[in-house]
Amino acid sequence: MAETEIAGAAMAKTAETAMPETEMAKAAMPETKKAETAMPEAAMLEVHGLHVYYGNIHALKGISIRVREGEIVSLIGANGAGKTTLLTAIMNQVPSAQGGVNFMGRPTGGMTPPTIVQNGMTMVPEGRRVFPRCSVYDNLLLGAYARKDKKNVKRDIEEIFESYPQLAERKKQIAGTLSGGEQQMLAIGRALMSKPRLMLLDEPSMGLSPMIVGQVFATIKRINGGGTTVLLVEQNANQALRISDRGYVLETGSVVLEDSSENLLQNEQVKEAYLGS
Amino acid sequence: MEFVQQVVNGLAQGGIYSLIAIGWTTVYGVVGVMNWTHGEVYMLGGFSGFFLFTRLKLPFLPGLLIAMAVGSALAMAIDQFGYKPLRKIGMPRMAGFITALGLSTLLRYSATAGFSPDPQAYPGDLLDYRMITLFRAGGREITVSSLHLFIFLGTLAIMLALELFIRRTLTGKAMLAASQDMSTLELMGADPEKLIKITFAISGALGAAAGVFVGTIYAINTMMGSLAGLKGWSVAILGGVGNMTGSMLGGLLLGIAESLTAGFISTGYKDAIGFIIMILVLLIKPTGLMGYSTEEKV
Numbered sequence: 046m047a048e049t050e051i052a053g054a055a056m057a058k059t060a061e062t063a064m065p066e067t068e069m070a071k072a073a074m075p076e077t078k079k080a081e082t083a084m085p086e087a088a089m090l091e092v093h094g095l096h097v098y099y100g101n102i103h104a105l106k107g108i109s110i111r112v113r114e115g116e117i118v119s120l121i122g123a124n125g126a127g128k129t130t131l132l133t134a135i136m137n138q139v140p141s142a143q144g145g146v147n148f149m150g151r152p153t154g155g156m157t158p159p160t161i162v163q164n165g166m167t168m169v170p171e172g173r174r175v176f177p178r179c180s181v182y183d184n185l186l187l188g189a190y191a192r193k194d195k196k197n198v199k200r201d202i203e204e205i206f207e208s209y210p211q212l213a214e215r216k217k218q219i220a221g222t223l224s225g226g227e228q229q230m231l232a233i234g235r236a237l238m239s240k241p242r243l244m245l246l247d248e249p250s251m252g253l254s255p256m257i258v259g260q261v262f263a264t265i266k267r268i269n270g271g272g273t274t275v276l277l278v279e280q281n282a283n284q285a286l287r288i289s290d291r292g293y294v295l296e297t298g299s300v301v302l303e304d305s306s307e308n309l310l311q312n313e314q315v316k317e318a319y320l321g322s
Numbered sequence: 323m324e325f326v327q328q329v330v331n332g333l334a335q336g337g338i339y340s341l342i343a344i345g346w347t348t349v350y351g352v353v354g355v356m357n358w359t360h361g362e363v364y365m366l367g368g369f370s371g372f373f374l375f376t377r378l379k380l381p382f383l384p385g386l387l388i389a390m391a392v393g394s395a396l397a398m399a400i401d402q403f404g405y406k407p408l409r410k411i412g413m414p415r416m417a418g419f420i421t422a423l424g425l426s427t428l429l430r431y432s433a434t435a436g437f438s439p440d441p442q443a444y445p446g447d448l449l450d451y452r453m454i455t456l457f458r459a460g461g462r463e464i465t466v467s468s469l470h471l472f473i474f475l476g477t478l479a480i481m482l483a484l485e486l487f488i489r490r491t492l493t494g495k496a497m498l499a500a501s502q503d504m505s506t507l508e509l510m511g512a513d514p515e516k517l518i519k520i521t522f523a524i525s526g527a528l529g530a531a532a533g534v535f536v537g538t539i540y541a542i543n544t545m546m547g548s549l550a551g552l553k554g555w556s557v558a559i560l561g562g563v564g565n566m567t568g569s570m571l572g573g574l575l576l577g578i579a580e581s582l583t584a585g586f587i588s589t590g591y592k593d594a595i596g597f598i599i600m601i602l603v604l605l606i607k608p609t610g611l612m613g614y615s616t617e618e619k620v
Binding site for chain 1: 506511
């Protein structure tokens, strides 16, 4: 019951804070436009022909995807389709055998994961992975670990507390004692602390009650409204496609379908396999 | 009361065990390697102190600090040449463990060849020595030597400084987070290799400090690292591997337990008690006094 209340409060907050963030997005626009005129065709993230092996298992078989600035792109697919592998390979946390990734026009091939984060791409890992024995506040603080503008970090943490009041109430509590929904909010908040231009989210709705799932998707939509591009991996295909612009369907390591989210939601095959209708 | 006196006697040795154990446990927590060279860093710390105090005639505090710096440098070098190459190729844990055992043997016998197998003692006038009466209990004066008191307070001061560093600084907090989940910390833009370096530096400094403290009460020898290393690891298990506060308490407990064993049973069994406690802990509460139960990460 407590969770329902929390969810309600957060949703009310969503409505309140929607305005300033749209303004923020506008303020960021001129820069974006300049980039677009310089390279009209370049996507923010380009994955081309990516192959990943785990020993003998060919996990990714030449995957190519693109994410343009400002979009929410969903990757949907069953367990074992390679969704998580794709995200961890984009972050260079698993080595790829062939193919490559460009982020904002630069190949990320030689970069370490921390360097990629410093360049503006981050990931909220599967299963949230908050630091269970660190306080909520310290989790957020660590999210800003690599930032150069340390003096703004405190203010940004306060902003996150304003957006997620349920975290503010628990800022001194250790993160392991939070509910699943709160941990997911913390994981997303922590990722925001690195000021990413592109956020990869791996199964943010996993293991959460339907009420909280709605709240998580609303949050993702809001973050995108604030100017952060989103690449979203989900098994909850229905909800994911509803908030995203485009989607890719992955099956056993390959992209089998790529379309606008609207079309994918209408697609008979997708409906049957992933939307449960 | 004899009991109270024995407890007091055990505290200085306990503080030394705590320092060794914290050095073990921080490296295990952050890097995931059982660093068997830690006992050797402790021994070489003790010998650095010997060199600084007898040859260079340094006073205690500067000597201690320099020996700690030597310990840091040594531990970082061990990591750089011993463990880092294995990490680069995706080390299986067993490989790191074997490397550690090999390096430990290499360091121990190189030191024996380089210095001398004979025990060495620090200068007698290094620190003020007298007996201090602490309080009266059961009609008996409880006393402690100024050396033991000094060592106990010194180890506490170092542990307190470390605790402050871990709790209050961003780097310290990152070390704590790294011991929970390094690959997620990487996603915050933290470079694991940098944190590992800092961890080895801290571990080496603590090990060397323990070696110097031991040198102020006992003669040191090049073999002393092996038993101390084992005891440090049993203390880490007793306290809960990866938990600093647990190691601190565990060290003090072992020091006291050894002192009580020596006082009431026999000095001959003193060294066994630590391992008996370790076996009991593993049987009864495998996570240790303050350990976390975590599933092995895949």
